[in-house]
Amino acid sequence: MPELPEVETVARQLDPLIRGRRLRSVEILDSRLAGPDWSALSGRRILRSFRSGKQVALEFDGPRGRQSLYLTVHLRMTGRLIWVPSVKGKAAEAVARDAYRYKVPLSDKSLRARFRLEGGELRFYDHRRFGVIELHELLPEPPGLEPLGPGFTAARLAELLAGAKGEIKPWLLRQDRIAGIGNIYASEILFACAIDPRRAAGSLSAAEIKLLHRHTQRILKLAIKHCGTTFSDFQDTTGSTGGFQRFLKVYGREGEACPACGRPLERLVQQQRSSFHCLDCQR
DNA sequence: CTTTCAGCCTGGGCGC
């Protein structure tokens, strides 16, 4: 689930649930996550939960003059952060199940870490175990531009694209250029711009760059508004389930009619990732 | 320098 809008959704939903709570203990259930000295967090209070690039970051206070610590979570493909309040038995499990619904449901087998806080625990589930959790004294800066920040302008985008090599769709996935776009939104953004994903990144006209700038912001903001995209077998939805999948125009729709012209949409593979596009609408 | 491409993991889904 983890592109910018989904990570933003998780960080926002988590914030009011865990802000101000003190951490009691950490239990790591996956040896891949065993690196940091988790005891450094014990007794510290969470100041806020926010997004940095595609990562969820939790700021912990620095008691007695010590500096803050930042816990960063990269969800990669299947990571999930679930808040389970300390209520009795079945009710707590129901909260965990309903907090977010995915194609791969929560199971105890994919529970990788638990952060016990006052009043509940923050669980990290990760079916495929690609997720990364780190501890930092200074918040690491995302390598690329924040697309919803003031620095992301059409002019800046044009500068970045001026020297760009390769095709535009893989370029949009480069986190060291723009931080936050992933495989779903790259296809959706290019469809909105009517730009062929195979176009050379350096070949976009000034008008196309303006479109790219505008639709990148528009689509990311719209997806955040709908709590991101959830691929799910569940027909049942809850308030915190992503709703943007209803608005996907091309992603995952190979063979379906283009919403603009009706021609069957195509799937192609670029750098081992699927891209979806319309041969007529995108040039 | 670029670009490709296996690898990291754990399945689900499909064709045979």
Place this chain on the structure above:
DNA sequence: TGCGCCCAGGCTGAAA
């Protein structure tokens, strides 16, 4: 029921 293959919202690092 089983086997082999392809697929998956991300990213790294080695090879070419």
